[in-house]
Amino acid sequence: MLFLIFIIILVIYFILLYRNMGEVAKINFNNLKIGLSLTFLLLFISIIFIKDSDIASMDEYKKISVRHEKIRDNIQMIKNNIPILESQVATDPNNLKGHVMLGKSYMLLNDYLESARSFNNAYNLSNNDPDLLYDYIFVLRKIDAKKNKIILITLFEDLVSTDINNLEYYNLYLNYLFEINDVERTKKILTNILENPNITKKESYKRALHDLNNNTKDRQMIKINLSDDVIDYLQKSENIFFILRSDESAPIAVKRLSSNEIASSISISDNNVMVNSGRNFPDKIFLLIKTSKEKFVNKDMKTVYESDLISLKDKKSNEIFVGDIIFN
Structure with missing residues (x-):
């Protein structure tokens, strides 16, 4: 006009x-x-x-319009198929393909909670499908990357184990670890990459590990040495918590290990992600060792060891030896 x-x-x-x-x-x-x-x-x-x-772009506008129309049609088709898929998996709970398709359908509709539920059902049937793991990780990160840390770490470990030479999986894992600021696990993954003989281009990972080590040097560290008997006992538990406590009720440091991570020497530092780094270790502490089926601190944890008050002031090195399990 x-x-x-x-x-x-x-x-x-x-x-x-x-x-x-x-x-x-x-x-x-x-x-x-x-x-x-x-x-x-x-x-x-x-x-x-x-x-x-933009007369010359009219054909492109028409193509975009057609694509949008197809997307709307596909969304409607997905919505129509969901009740059918729900009915199928209800009839056959072991229908892996049905759970996966249901999870993908909800994911495309941005219903991440329902998508995670379906992917979890599929994961319980098969935990070695990279596509399933990739999608399940995606929706859990969309829901809450930090609150879902425990299951996400497990999923990433499963994903990497499907192909230990796949740098794309490692990079995805590292990206998540940076997001949640898990320094120790980041170092571990970078070390795994550097020690993998089948991965060739490692310079960037080597620099990243070097910088990370320089920027996160431990200011304080306590080493807990375990006897063979204690190691054998703790390896029978799913999750083991090493807790340092002063004479106050609240712990000053907590470190969780799974049974396969138990070794003769366990280090707890103020750089550990579960340690309140704003507080220094006091001169006197108690050491508690607790076990649990769950991967988080809970009221049903079983105390298997509790030390007397340990003075660190007169020790040449901050080492604690645990020779026997006190509570059996």
């Missing part, structure tokens, strides 16, 4: 410009100058109009 008004104004302007005022009452449009001027004017305006009006 604006272009049309502009054209009319310019035409009037040229008519008045070429009109010989006082001599000719009517303009002769057969005049060559007027004809050429109007022709060039209209041609110029047409070029500008075509350029700015």
